[in-house]
Amino acid sequence: MSSSRAEALFAPLERLLEGASHPLEVRESGRVSYVGNGIVRVEGLPRVASEELVQLSGDSLGLAFTLEESETCLVLLDDAASIVTGTPAMRTGRVLDVPVGHALLGRVVDAVGRPLDGGRSLEALGRRPVEGPAPPIISRAPVTVPLHTGVKAVDALVPIGRGQRELLLGDRSTGKTALALSTILNQAHSGVVCVYCAVGQRDSAVAGVIEELRATGALAYTVVVVARSEDPAGCQFVAPYAATSIGEFFMREGRDVLVVYDDLTCHARAYRELCLLLRRPPGRDAFPGDIFYIHSRLLERATHLSREEGGGSLSALPIVVTEAEDITAYLPTNLISITDGQIVLSSTLFQRGLLPAVDVTRSVSRVGGDAQLPAYRAVTGDLRLVYAQYQELEAFSRFDTRLSPQTRKALEHGRRVREVLRQDDRELLDVSSQIAVLLAATTGLFDELPLERVADGERRIRAVLRARCEKLCHRIEAGAPLDDVMRADLLASARAALGEQDVS
Ligand SMILES: Nc1ncnc2c1ncn2[C@@H]1O[C@H](COP(=O)(O)OP(=O)(O)OP(=O)(O)O)[C@@H](O)[C@H]1O
Ligand SMILES: [Mg+2]
Numbered sequence: 001m002s003s004s005r006a007e008a009l010f011a012p013l014e015r016l017l018e019g020a021s022h023p024l025e026v027r028e029s030g031r032v033s034y035v036g037n038g039i040v041r042v043e044g045l046p047r048v049a050s051e052e053l054v055q056l057s058g059d060s061l062g063l064a065f066t067l068e069e070s071e072t073c074l075v076l077l078d079d080a081a082s083i084v085t086g087t088p089a090m091r092t093g094r095v096l097d098v099p100v101g102h103a104l105l106g107r108v109v110d111a112v113g114r115p116l117d118g119g120r121s122l123e124a125l126g127r128r129p130v131e132g133p134a135p136p137i138i139s140r141a142p143v144t145v146p147l148h149t150g151v152k153a154v155d156a157l158v159p160i161g162r163g164q165r166e167l168l169l170g171d172r173s174t175g176k177t178a179l180a181l182s183t184i185l186n187q188a189h190s191g192v193v194c195v196y197c198a199v200g201q202r203d204s205a206v207a208g209v210i211e212e213l214r215a216t217g218a219l220a221y222t223v224v225v226v227a228r229s230e231d232p233a234g235c236q237f238v239a240p241y242a243a244t245s246i247g248e249f250f251m252r253e254g255r256d257v258l259v260v261y262d263d264l265t266c267h268a269r270a271y272r273e274l275c276l277l278l279r280r281p282p283g284r285d286a287f288p289g290d291i292f293y294i295h296s297r298l299l300e301r302a303t304h305l306s307r308e309e310g311g312g313s314l315s316a317l318p319i320v321v322t323e324a325e326d327i328t329a330y331l332p333t334n335l336i337s338i339t340d341g342q343i344v345l346s347s348t349l350f351q352r353g354l355l356p357a358v359d360v361t362r363s364v365s366r367v368g369g370d371a372q373l374p375a376y377r378a379v380t381g382d383l384r385l386v387y388a389q390y391q392e393l394e395a396f397s398r399f400d401t402r403l404s405p406q407t408r409k410a411l412e413h414g415r416r417v418r419e420v421l422r423q424d425d426r427e428l429l430d431v432s433s434q435i436a437v438l439l440a441a442t443t444g445l446f447d448e449l450p451l452e453r454v455a456d457g458e459r460r461i462r463a464v465l466r467a468r469c470e471k472l473c474h475r476i477e478a479g480a481p482l483d484d485v486m487r488a489d490l491l492a493s494a495r496a497a498l499g500e501q502d503v504s
Helices: 003-019 152-157 176-185 203-216 233-252 264-277 291-299 330-338 347-351 374-380 383-397 405-421 431-443 451-468 470-477 484-497
Strands: 029-035 039-043 052-055 061-067 071-076 088-095 097-100 108-110 126-129 167-170 193-199 222-227 256-262 313-321 341-345
Touching: 039 061, 061 233, 071 233, 097 233, 126 233, 152 374, 152 383, 152 405, 152 431, 167 176, 167 330, 176 193, 176 203, 176 256, 176 313, 176 341, 193 203, 193 233, 193 264, 203 222, 222 233, 233 256, 233 264, 233 291, 233 313, 264 291, 264 313, 264 330, 291 313, 291 330, 313 330, 341 347, 374 383, 374 431, 383 405, 383 431, 405 431, 405 451, 431 451, 431 470, 431 484, 451 470, 451 484, 470 484
Parallel strands: 108 222, 167 313, 167 341, 193 222, 193 256, 256 313
Antiparallel strands: 029 039, 029 088, 039 071, 052 061, 052 088, 061 071, 097 126
């Protein structure tokens, strides 16, 4: 055909296409060749990218996980009921993202950001990819501001800073969720935005947490991300990354954010399930070889940003379940090495009613000490030592009933310090109350009281402090160091409260 004839033929067609209201779009599509439990294999998507979203029948979405020469393995993010062999699969050219924004506060959403609370649609919000790079070293700043949990044992002995990653580990039912929830509830006046991410938890436990957040008003500054245990393993796998992206939005605005991952054991199991279904080679405990990487790439996103980057922070409280208090199992050791410290909850202490069951000897905070308020640091300096010595003495005293008066005195002192560290999970304390009570305990003001009256004495100290030392409390909270005058003031009010001496 001569070129002039071809032109005459194509020119009207080209004009037609230029004028079309919907520009034409080329889409790659394939077909499902195998449907498994939470995964599908698709043939005919030669140019699909890793982690790209693929649309299956209707609104069902799959995530490209393993790319092979002739097949692509997708992880399903929806129920697979309508997917059969031969179902068309279409590339979307997008990666998985979630809605982010202020409108999410107070909402309960699933792993891909769909509302679960029957509230308004979140379609209109901006979106952020679920996976994102961790901030580079140059954008990070040291952790300097404390994140108070309101729990004496933690704030005093394993203090957490904003931007820190602190692992919470313990056997089943040792108060892990309760401690994380207390930390969220204690942020009511701190301006910290919270994200609670439940992965593979019992529905009743998650409903309990949401109810508690709602009843206390904490839901107003919290976003809840839920991947239930009966959701596809893919949803459970992406939920923590989605929760982090939601938190990162607030961090990038210069806010302080706390993300609780409850729990990463279920997350790792969901990933193991997917990898075994995808026939990836299993390693230790049948976990895939990159299990360390999936958790480090999640937790490395927690940081304190430098002033040039807005100064926001994202603190992470991942929870992991241990068996028979073994913190040297595969997942716990991985996570201990990724995080900046760990709070170990002991089932032995829990059974003895010593709540919160924080095992002080095995818990550590590697960066939080620098962020602790100066007044607090002055009080807790000896506390850890006194407590560790007491634990040793207590074990030793079981064998020998003839104790020297000094040992007996040290034991009684230690017993009272431990009694003071006991706390109900809904009784959260501000920093100055904690300092006053711990100062009284380490100075030995409780030593003359019978053990069962220590809790009452502690309450009286707090009441007197509120009534008489408002200015002092403000100074402590503003970061003033504890000088001799302040120390004497605090002790005088404590003595007055315990009825030893009238300071009127
Ligand atoms: N400091 C505390 N004071 C009183 N009760 C507490 C305290 N800490 C935890 N509990 C109670 O202990 C029980 C178990 O706590 P929780 O559900 O937080 O444990 P868990 O470790 O998260 O359990 P699971 O492993 O099943 O998730 C709850 O009934 C909770 O109210
Ligand atoms: Mg729990």
